[in-house]
Amino acid sequence: MESMDFHKIMAFVYLPTILIGLLGNVLSLYAYSRPNRKSMVGFLLYSLSISDIFLLVFALPLFSIMYLPIWTDEQRSFVVAYTAKYVYPLCMMAKTCSLYIMVLITIERWIAVCRPLEVQIWCRYTTSSYSIAAIIIFAVVLNFARFFEFEIEYVDGLVLFKRELLDSDKHWWYFMFYFIIVSIIFDYTVPFVIMFVANMLIISELRRTKKERSLMTIQQQKEQNTTVMLLVVTIFFGFCHFFSMALKIAESFAGGFLTIHNIYLEMLGEIFNYLIIIHTASTFFIYFIFSEKFRQVIKGLWK
Numbered sequence: 001m002e003s004m005d006f007h008k009i010m011a012f013v014y015l016p017t018i019l020i021g022l023l024g025n026v027l028s029l030y031a032y033s034r035p036n037r038k039s040m041v042g043f044l045l046y047s048l049s050i051s052d053i054f055l056l057v058f059a060l061p062l063f064s065i066m067y068l069p070i071w072t073d074e075q076r077s078f079v080v081a082y083t084a085k086y087v088y089p090l091c092m093m094a095k096t097c098s099l100y101i102m103v104l105i106t107i108e109r110w111i112a113v114c115r116p117l118e119v120q121i122w123c124r125y126t127t128s129s130y131s132i133a134a135i136i137i138f139a140v141v142l143n144f145a146r147f148f149e150f151e152i153e154y155v156d157g158l159v160l161f162k163r164e165l166l167d168s169d170k171h172w173w174y175f176m177f178y179f180i181i182v183s184i185i186f187d188y189t190v191p192f193v194i195m196f197v198a199n200m201l202i203i204s205e206l207r208r209t210k211k212e213r214s215l216m217t218i219q220q221q222k223e224q225n226t227t228v229m230l231l232v233v234t235i236f237f238g239f240c241h242f243f244s245m246a247l248k249i250a251e252s253f254a255g256g257f258l259t260i261h262n263i264y265l266e267m268l269g270e271i272f273n274y275l276i277i278i279h280t281a282s283t284f285f286i287y288f289i290f291s292e293k294f295r296q297v298i299k300g301l302w303k
Contacts, residue, residue, distance in 0.1 A: 004067075006267050011067035014277065018064060021056045021281025025049045028284050031297040040123040041112075041226060044105050045287075047132050051097040052280045058091035059277055074158060081152050081161035089146035096139035096187070098280065099241075103191045104131055106234050109227050110198040113205050142186060145178060180251065188245040195234050202227060229290035233283060240279035243272040 032046035066079045111122050149166040152159060168175040206227065247269055287294045 007067045010270055011064045014064040017277055017281050018056050018060050022053060024284025025053045027298055028287060031294050034297060040108055040125060040128045043125055043128050044101060044108060048098060048101045051094055051101055055094035055098055055280055058087050058094055062087050062091055078159040081159045084161050085150045085152055089143055092143045092146055093139045096142055097135055099191050100135045102234055102237055103194050105230055106195045106198045109230050110202055113202050113227055184248055195238060199231060199234060233286050237279050240275040243275060247272060
């Protein structure tokens with residue numbers, strides 16, 4: 001199977017997934033825009049829905065629309081070139097925002113479960129607002145160089161793109177330092193270590209207090225249910241992102257893009273990208289399954 005044929009097949013797989021994800025995140029945005037957004041966790045889930053919507057909107061042309069059989073050759077070359085040049089960096093910024101909002105949610109749950117006396121100090125609406133602003137700035141700064149990874153050329157009436165900074169032969173320093181080392185540290189290692197350690201501590205605390213559940217107040221039981229729901233979200237998040245991290249680490253040892261030289265690795269890389277989109281598109285269903293209040297708000301739309 002040719003590379004382009006596989007991408008065309010995946011375009012039809014991505015399309016319904018992204019559209020369902022957009023609908024789900026819009027509904028989540030509505031649910032968490034209710035009065036409970038004033039709580040830190042409500043505001044963080046509201047912010048995550050916004051970030052995921054942007055991620056899915058940018059992923060739509062990047063992974064689906066530009067490969068659909070709706071373009072002439074000239075139109076396709078134009079769409080592919082400008083999508084790679086400008087949409088890809090924006091997609092990565094949204095991905096970084098979603099990633100670190102997930103980290104923030106995990107930290108919030110760790111404080112709520114393991115440091116309950118510090119909740120009033122750290123888990124406040126103003127604190128979360130400043131944290132989200134810092135994440136947005138960080139995401140823009142971290143991914144700004146990606147706007148220079150591709151260069152657009154005009155050849156015989158066609159708009160083409162080629163690797164510029166992303167050319168590992170021409171700019172090996174960029175490939176190793178930024179695309180590999182910086183990416184592995186800030187896109188994977190730091191957030192994954194934080195989420196793994198925090199989640200292990202949360203799970204340990206939940207197991208310890210399981211025997212005391214009958215003595216909990218209704219509010220405490222709701223907090224614990226929220227924690228379980230967010231544990232599912234973050235663990236599923238880790239699973240869906242793990243394989244992309246493994247591929248990037250393998251490329252760091254290889255000193256170049258493995259997916260360029262092997263069609264099967266390219267297909268595998270595309271499947272790993274799809275897993276990330278799957279997570280972004282599925283959070284609505286996790287909220288709906290685990291949160292009674294969320295279900296009530298959504299069901300209220302049809303009353």
